[in-house]
Amino acid sequence: MPSAEDDAPDESASPALPETWFPVIGVGASAGGLDALKRLLPNVRPDCGMAFVVVQHLSPDYRSLLSELLAASTSLPVTQVDQETAVEPNHIYVIPPNATLTIEQGRLELERPAHRNPVDDLLLSLARDQGERAAGVILSGTGSDGTIGLR
DSSP states (O other), X not given: OOOHHHHSOOTTSOOOOOTTOOOEEEEEEOTTHHHHHHHHGGGSOTTOOOEEEEEEXXXXXXXXXXXXXXXXXXXXXXXXXXXXXXOOTTEEEEOOTTOEEEEETTEEEEEOOSSSOHHHHHHHHHXXXXXXXXXXXXXXXXXXXXXXXHO
């Protein structure tokens, strides 16, 4: 007769990940981070299975060329988010000027900024929404934006 221990789940086995599981990488940078991004992206394979969400401190008064500049460095699709957008693997998403970019239920959402900590806003929402699938990277900057989100 089998014991109760035989029916216990094997806690050493890793739980199966859902088919839609993929890492979402939040990347924060000031203007100085552009060079680091342009050096990083050519090394990311087009079938990497990850999504990248790039938040840079941008002037609210000027059109951003960030998506075009990054697209020249990678074969991954680069999209400046202009509406609620479902996050997909093998894509790069970029914040537009004068916006706060967050993620909820796997969808990027835009809001008017109430304050100027766009990196913290993204990383905090990313951790809440994606849990262990989330990663945060800070490439450069001054001040403390991103430090709370990385924690």
